[in-house]
Amino acid sequence: MIKRLKKLLNSTKDVNAWKIIGKEIQAEELFFIKNNLDMNRSKTVKHIYLTIYHDFKEDRNYRGSVSVRLHPTYSTKEVEDVINKCLLSIKHVRNEPYPLPKPAESSVRIPESRFVSKPIEDWLKPLSESLFQEDTFKNGCINSAELFLNREQTRILNSEGIDVSWSSYNGTLEVITEWNGGDEDVELYKLVHFSDFFTDNFPDIVKNQLTLCQDRSTAKPTPPMNAPVLLSGEPVQELLSYYLSQASAENVYNQISLAKPGESIQGEKITGDKINIHLEPYLENSIGSSAWDMDGFSLKPVSIIENGILKKYWGPLRFTHYLDSPPTGRVPNIVVSPGKQPVDEIRRDEYLEILSFSDFQCDPLTGDFGGEIRLAYYSPEKSGNNRYPVTGGSISGNIKNVQHELILSKETRVMDNFKGPEMIKLLNVSITGAE
Amino acid sequence: MKINSSEYLLKHKPILKQVVKSLSKDYPYVSILATDVTGTIYKTQMSETMVQDSSWCERGFVVRVHNGNHYSEFSFNEIPDTPDTNDQAKLIAGDIGDRIKKSLDALNPFPFEKNQFPVVDEQPITKSIREKVQITPEDIEPGEMISRLSKLKSQAQKISPSLIDLRVIYEYSKVSKMFISESKDMDQTYIWSQGYLIPIVRKDDNTKYIYQPFSGLKGYELLDELENSLTKAVEEAEQLLNAHRVEPGEYDIICSPDVTGLIAHEAFGHGVEMDMFVKNRAKAVEYINKQGASDLVTMHDGALSAREVSSYLFDDEGTLGTDTVIIDKGILKNGISDLLSAFQLKKTPTGNGKRESFERKAYARMTNTFFASGNDTLEDMITTVKFGYLLEKYSSGMEDPKNWGIQCMILYGREIIDGKLTGKLISPIIMTGYVPDVLKSVSMVSKNVVLSGSGMCGKGYKEYVKTSSGGPYIKTRARLG
Numbered sequence: 015m016i017k018r019l020k021k022l023l024n025s026t027k028d029v030n031a032w033k034i035i036g037k038e039i040q041a042e043e044l045f046f047i048k049n050n051l052d053m054n055r056s057k058t059v060k061h062i063y064l065t066i067y068h069d070f071k072e073d074r075n076y077r078g079s080v081s082v083r084l085h086p087t088y089s090t091k092e093v094e095d096v097i098n099k100c101l102l103s104i105k106h107v108r109n110e111p112y113p114l115p116k117p118a119e120s121s122v123r124i125p126e127s128r129f130v131s132k133p134i135e136d137w138l139k140p141l142s143e144s145l146f147q148e149d150t151f152k153n154g155c156i157n158s159a160e161l162f163l164n165r166e167q168t169r170i171l172n173s174e175g176i177d178v179s180w181s182s183y184n185g186t187l188e189v190i191t192e193w194n195g196g197d198e199d200v201e202l203y204k205l206v207h208f209s210d211f212f213t214d215n216f217p218d219i220v221k222n223q224l225t226l227c228q229d230r231s232t233a234k235p236t237p238p239m240n241a242p243v244l245l246s247g248e249p250v251q252e253l254l255s256y257y258l259s260q261a262s263a264e265n266v267y268n269q270i271s272l273a274k275p276g277e278s279i280q281g282e283k284i285t286g287d288k289i290n291i292h293l294e295p296y297l298e299n300s301i302g303s304s305a306w307d308m309d310g311f312s313l314k315p316v317s318i319i320e321n322g323i324l325k326k327y328w329g330p331l332r333f334t335h336y337l338d339s340p341p342t343g344r345v346p347n348i349v350v351s352p353g354k355q356p357v358d359e360i361r362r363d364e365y366l367e368i369l370s371f372s373d374f375q376c377d378p379l380t381g382d383f384g385g386e387i388r389l390a391y392y393s394p395e396k397s398g399n400n401r402y403p404v405t406g407g408s409i410s411g412n413i414k415n416v417q418h419e420l421i422l423s424k425e426t427r428v429m430d431n432f433k434g435p436e437m438i439k440l441l442n443v444s445i446t447g448a449e
Numbered sequence: 450m451k452i453n454s455s456e457y458l459l460k461h462k463p464i465l466k467q468v469v470k471s472l473s474k475d476y477p478y479v480s481i482l483a484t485d486v487t488g489t490i491y492k493t494q495m496s497e498t499m500v501q502d503s504s505w506c507e508r509g510f511v512v513r514v515h516n517g518n519h520y521s522e523f524s525f526n527e528i529p530d531t532p533d534t535n536d537q538a539k540l541i542a543g544d545i546g547d548r549i550k551k552s553l554d555a556l557n558p559f560p561f562e563k564n565q566f567p568v569v570d571e572q573p574i575t576k577s578i579r580e581k582v583q584i585t586p587e588d589i590e591p592g593e594m595i596s597r598l599s600k601l602k603s604q605a606q607k608i609s610p611s612l613i614d615l616r617v618i619y620e621y622s623k624v625s626k627m628f629i630s631e632s633k634d635m636d637q638t639y640i641w642s643q644g645y646l647i648p649i650v651r652k653d654d655n656t657k658y659i660y661q662p663f664s665g666l667k668g669y670e671l672l673d674e675l676e677n678s679l680t681k682a683v684e685e686a687e688q689l690l691n692a693h694r695v696e697p698g699e700y701d702i703i704c705s706p707d708v709t710g711l712i713a714h715e716a717f718g719h720g721v722e723m724d725m726f727v728k729n730r731a732k733a734v735e736y737i738n739k740q741g742a743s744d745l746v747t748m749h750d751g752a753l754s755a756r757e758v759s760s761y762l763f764d765d766e767g768t769l770g771t772d773t774v775i776i777d778k779g780i781l782k783n784g785i786s787d788l789l790s791a792f793q794l795k796k797t798p799t800g801n802g803k804r805e806s807f808e809r810k811a812y813a814r815m816t817n818t819f820f821a822s823g824n825d826t827l828e829d830m831i832t833t834v835k836f837g838y839l840l841e842k843y844s845s846g847m848e849d850p851k852n853w854g855i856q857c858m859i860l861y862g863r864e865i866i867d868g869k870l871t872g873k874l875i876s877p878i879i880m881t882g883y884v885p886d887v888l889k890s891v892s893m894v895s896k897n898v899v900l901s902g903s904g905m906c907g908k909g910y911k912e913y914v915k916t917s918s919g920g921p922y923i924k925t926r927a928r929l930g
Contacts (some may be wrong), residue, residue, distance in 0.1 A: 042552060045810065047728050050562040053789075056552045057524040057808055059509060081501035085508040086527045087457070103489075103500045103591035110496075135555035143560055158728045188909060190730065192851070201730060201851040205910045238697070268496050269613045270649070270656075372856040373847035377877075379649070380656050384930070386856035386881045388849070406854065408879040408930040410694075414654065446697035446881065446930025 015062060015086060016171065022093060023066065023173070028101050030077075031067035031114055035308060036060070036169040042134050046159045049146050056135075057164075060086040066097065068104040069111065078107030112332040115343075116174045118312035120305040122295040128211040129183040134163050137211065144213060145187070148221040153195030154228055156220065162186040168304075176310035183209045184301045187216065191223040196231025202370055202388065207430045209301045226369055229403040230389045236366075236407035238447035241392070243409055243440045244360060244367040249374040249385070251432040254350050256413050257289055259378035261318050261326075263333035270379055273324050275339075280322035286419040287353040288322035293345035300431040302346030311343035350434030353422030360423055360439050367391045367401070367437075368409065376413065384410030387448075406448025416440045450668075451581050454638045455485035455625035457508065461528065462636075465510070465629045467538030468545070473631055475546060476514035477568045480630035482765055483510050484807045488622035489586070493598040495614045500591065505622045505915070509807040512545050513766075518563045520789065521549050524808045567792060571632035574769070578762045580639035582668030586621040589669050594619065597672055601679055605648060608683040611690060613656075615683070616647035619672060628767035635767065641758040641915065642671040643903045646679060648686040657689035657876070659842060659860055662707075662903030664758050664917065689861055692876035697930040701837030701865075702880070703830050703922055706899035708840045708859060710918030713748055713818050714906070716855050716884040717741070718918070719848030721750075721775055722801070722813040722908075723786035727793050732853045732884075736781040742888035743925075744779035747821040751785075752800055757917035758902030759803075759816035766802035766811050773799045775818075779889075787813040803914045812908055820920030823894025830893045830924045831865055838862035838875060838929065853884040862929070875929075882927045895922035 016036055023032045041057040062084040069077050080100040084093060129137060141161055149156045162185060169179035185208040192201040204223050208215065245253065260279055265271040273279050280289050295313040296303045307313055311331055318328050327334055328342040335341070361367065367390060374385035386408045393401035421439035465481050472479040488503030509526030529540040556563075586594075598617045605615040620643050627636040644663040649656065661682040663674045704712060717733070725731035733741070742748075752761045752770025763769050766788040773783050786794070787802030790813050803814035831839065842860035849855065861876035902917030 042555075043810070046561075047564065050564045051519065051556070051559065052564045053520055053522070053810065054552055054556065055522040055524070055810055056548050058548070059524060059526045059808060061526075078498075079500075083502045083506050087508065103595070106592045106595040107498045107500055109498060133555075135552050138552075138555055139560065146561065157730060186911070188911065190728075192729075199851070203909055268494060372849055372854060373845065375845065375858060377844075379658060380877075382877045384858070384877070384879045386847070386854060386879065388852075388854065405852075406881065406883075407928070408856070408881045410877070410879050410930050444694065444697055444930060446879070446928055448881070448928070 018090060019064065019084070019093060020171070022097065026097060028068050029066050029097070030069045031173040033065040033114065033172040033309065035063040038167040039164050040134060041162060041164040042138055044138060044142060044161045048155065048157070049149065062086065066100050066104065068101065070105060075111050076108045077111040078104040078109060080104045080107065110336060112335045114172050114174050115176060115309050115311040115331050117176050120312045122305040122313060124296050124303055124305055127183045127209055129163070129165070134165050137163055140211070144216040145220065148217040148224070151224050154191060154193040154224045157190040157192040157201055159190070160188040170306060170308065170310040172310055178306050178310055180304065182304070185209060189220060189223065191220065191227045193224070193227040193231040198231065200227060200230045202227050202230060207301045208299050209303065210299050212299070226389055230405055233389060233403035233405035235448035236387055236390065236392070236404040237449050239366065239392070239445050241364045241366045241445065243443040243445070244365050244437055245440065246367070246369065246437045248429060249368070249371060250434060250438050251429060252374055252376050253383060253413065253438065254434060256376050256378055256381055257291060257319055258348060261324055261328055263327040263329035263337050263339060266327055267333050267336045275324050275326060277324060278322050279319055279324040281414060281418045284322055284418045287422040289319050290321060290351035291319040292317040292349050293328060294347040294349050295345055297347035297431060297433060298428065300347050302431040304346055307344040309343065311341070313343045313345050316342045316345055347431045348434070352424050352426045352435045354424055355421055356424045357437050360421060360437055361393065364395065365393050366445060381413040383413060384408060408446045409443050411440065411443040416442055450583065450585050451579050452585065452623060452638050452640055454579055454636060457485050458483050458625055458627045458636065462627065464528065464534055464538045464541065467535065468542045469629055469631060471538060471542035472512070472514060472545060476516065478515035480513045480628065480767055481510055482807060483627040484508065485625040486622055488620065490618065490620040491594050491598055492616065492618045493595065493602060494616045495602060498595060503620050503622050507806045511807045514549060515566065515568050516549065516553060519566050521553065522810065523548050566789065569788065571630060573632045575634045576762060577635065578637045580666060582640050582666065584669035585640070586642065586669045587623065601676065604679060605683050608680055609650060609687045611650040611652055611687050612648055612683060613651045614649040616645065617675065618645040619675070620644070621668065628763055630767060633767050635763050637762040639666060639761065640668055641665065641902070642667045643758065644671050644675045645903065646675055646682040648683045650686045650690055652690045655690055657686060659686045659689065662901050664902040666756055666758065666760060688874055689876050692861055692874040695862065695875040695878055695929045699926060699928050701834045701924065702927055703834065703837070703839045703924050705839065705841045705922060706919050707901050708843055708857065709820055709920035709923050710818070710901065711843045711846045711857050712855065712887065713820050713920055714815060714916070714918040715846040715848050715857060716888060717748055717775060718750060718815045718818045720850040720853065720884065721784035723784040723794060723796070724790040724813040725850045726784060727790050731850045733781060733784065733850070739781060740779050741781040741885055742776055742779045743891040745823055745894045746776055746779050746888055746891050747774065748776040748819070749773065749821060750775055750815055750818040752816045755817040755819065755900055755917065757817045757900045758915045759917055764800045764802045765804040768798045768800040768802060770800040770816065785813055785815065787811050805912050805914055809912060812912060814908065814914050815906060815916045817900060817917045819898055819900055819918060820894070820923065822896050822898050822921045825893040825895050827895055827922045830895065830922060831870060832868040833893065833924070834865040834868060837865050839865060839870065840878065840880065855882055855884055855887065879930045880927050881930065887925055887927050890926040891923050893924035897921055
C-alpha cells in the first residue's frame, strides 16, 4: 500500500508535500476476574495515517494540510478519492508556511526490549505469573486485572526523503485491588504502562496497591485542615506537566502560554526549589521512547527549564519554526531534577500526604489543580508522627499560587514516561474535609 | 435525508457469513462485528485551522468465538486480495482459527483457572436501519464549512476585548456497523455530530475559558446551534475573569442539566454497569430494590431511552438496544449489561455492550443516561436557597463504583443568597460526596430534560466510547472545594 501511495502522491499536482505513518500492531490481551481468566483477545491490524500539504498564495503564503486514515483494504480508486477529497479541503486551511523535517541520522540508541526474545503470546504466562506473585494477602486480593501486550512496527516517510522505522512494545496493566477486612470493603485502581519485562515490576506494584488498600479500609473521613499537602506518584507528573505546557511552542504560538526564554517560568520570589526539566528520547520502560517523533524528526535530549528559567521552547518542528526557536521535535520523556530534602525530612511537620486520588488534574491552561482524595495520610502533629489514613474530601489550588515555595524530594521515581521527584510539598492548598 | 449504508460492509457481507459458517464447524458460537466509521473534524482558532479524520474513524472486524471454556476474540482489518469470495472466506477463517489456537495454546498449561461460560443462545433476528439527518455533512463543501467556523472568530473578537482565542470545533461520524452470527443478520447506519465553542479570555496573568458543547444525531445543521450560542459563550468566559474560589464546605446546590447528567453518569451510571457486579466492584448491588435516592429521582439509560449520540439499533455484541429504568422514584431497580455479564448474572442483556472500536473488548457501558423530569421550575428552586450555588458546566468526572465516592470538576457556580442570584461567580469547583447522600438530598427537580453527548466516557482511564447524559435542573446538597 505504501509504495502505491507514494507513487500516487508524487504524481498528484496539488500535493506539494506529504507524510505517511504506517503502523502494524500485533497484540495479546488477557482479562482476569480474581485470578481466573475471563477472556483472551488477539489482534493483528495495520493502520496508515496520511497527511498531505498544499502551498498556496492569497494575501500571503499559506501551507494547508489535511490528515486522514487510510484503511489497508482501500482500493487504488478509494485512495485516489480520499486524496481528491483532501485537496478540496486543503485550499481552505490557511496556516502559516512551515517546513517538514529532512532526513537526519539518529544519535540516540534505544535499547532492545526483553520482549524481543520471543513471540508476544509466549509472554502471557510469565506476565500473568508476575502479576499474581504478590497476591498472597489474607484479607486483600487482586479483584480484577487486564493485561495487554502490543508489538508495534512503526514506519514514517515524508516527501523530504525521511524513511525511518522501528519496533517497539506497548504494554498496559490495569489492576484493581480490594481489601475486605476493614470497616468497609474498599478498592484502589492502578493503570500502568510498560515496554520491557522486569521481574519485580508487577509484584512491587501489586504489593504496594494491596498495602494502600488495607490502609484505605481503616481510613477515617478527611478532617478540615490547613496542612501542607504532599503529593507523590502520578499527581507529581500531572502537576509538573503544567510547566511543559507553558514551555510548549504550540501553546506559545497560540497565545495560551506567555512564557519567554530567559525569563522565570515559576513566578517571582522563589523560596522553595527551582524547577529543572529536560526531555529525553529514551527512558527505561517508557512506551514513548523513540529516536524519532511522529514527524520523523531525529530526537536528542534537550534541556527546557533550568533553575526555574525557561531555556528553550519544545515541540513539533512546525511550531518551533513559527517562533524562530531551535528545533527540538516532540521529545517523549520528561525528566525533572530532584530537590535536596529527603522524603523523611519533608514528612517532619504536619502534613496531608495524598497517595491516591479519584482523578487528580492540573489544567494546563489556567494552572488550576485538584482532585478527590481516595487515600491520604494525615499527620496532625508538628513532629510528623502518629499519622493515620484518611479518605474523602478534596484539595484544590492554582499552581501560580504555590509554585514559589514548592519543595521537591531528593528521592526520585520513574513512572511511564516521567522520571522525577518521588514527592512534592505544596503550601496554601485548599483542603475540603469529608467530615 | 436518509444516510447511505457502507458499501464496504455490504460488499463483504457474503464473505463474513461464510467465515461464520466455516468457524462454526470448530466453535459452538461465532459472531462477527464489522465496522466502517468515517468522519471529519474541523477546527479553527485564531492562529490555525485543522482538518482531519475524526478520531472515531475505523474499519475492521472482530470475531468472537466460544472456545469450549470462555470466549476468545480476534480483531483484524485486512481481507485477502483474492478474486474469489469463497477463497477469501476460507483464508480469513483459517487465519482466525490459527491465531485463536495459537493464543490458547500459549496459555496451556495455564497457572490459573479459566472461567466457564455457557454458549450464547441467540434468537434469530434480521434487522437493518438507516437513520436520517437534515443535512448530510459529507455533502457540504469544505470551504463552506471552514468559512462558517472562521466567521465566528471575528464575531467573537467584537464581543470581548479580553478574548485571546476562540476554538470552534465541528466533528461528525457516520457510523456503519454490521453484526453477523448464525442467528443474527443486522446492520445499522447513523450519523452523530458534536461541536464546541471554547472562548479563552485573559486579564493580566489570569486566564479563563469555558466550553459550550453541542451534539446529537444530527448533521451539518448542528452548526446553527454553535452560531446562535456564540455571544452567550464569550460573555460567560469573560465573567469568569472575576470569579472567586469557593470557601470549602457543604452547600445547597442547584445543578444545571449538564451537571445533573454528570452526576447521573458518574454516580449511578458507572455504578450499575453490571460487569462491575460480576467483579463484585459495585456498591449498587447492595441497594437493588432499596432506596438509593430521593423519591423525586427517576433515572434511565438506554440506546432507546433518548435520541442522542449513543442511540442505536443494536450494540457491539448484537443485542438490541433498550430503555432501562435504573432508578424508579428513588428505588434502585436495574443495572445495565453487556452480553457476557448478563449471562453470568442470569439477567436479560440490556444492549449496553460497547467497544471503543473493533480493536477493543466490549464492556457494559452507558448509552444515554439521564434523570427524568419533575414538576419544579428553576426560578422556584433559586428562591428556596438561603446560601448556595447554581452549578453550570463541567470539565470531567470520575467514578468510584465500589465505595461510591463521586468527583465532579465543575467549571463555575453562580452564588445564591436569600433566594436570589448575586451575580458573583466561583470557579473552578470540585464537587465531592457520597453518592447516596447526594441523591437522597435531591429536594427539587425541574420540568425540562436536556441531554448532551459531546466528549467521551472512559472506563477507568481507557476504553473511550460515546455516551450522552443529562436531566433537568435538580436541587441537592454536596461538598464543594
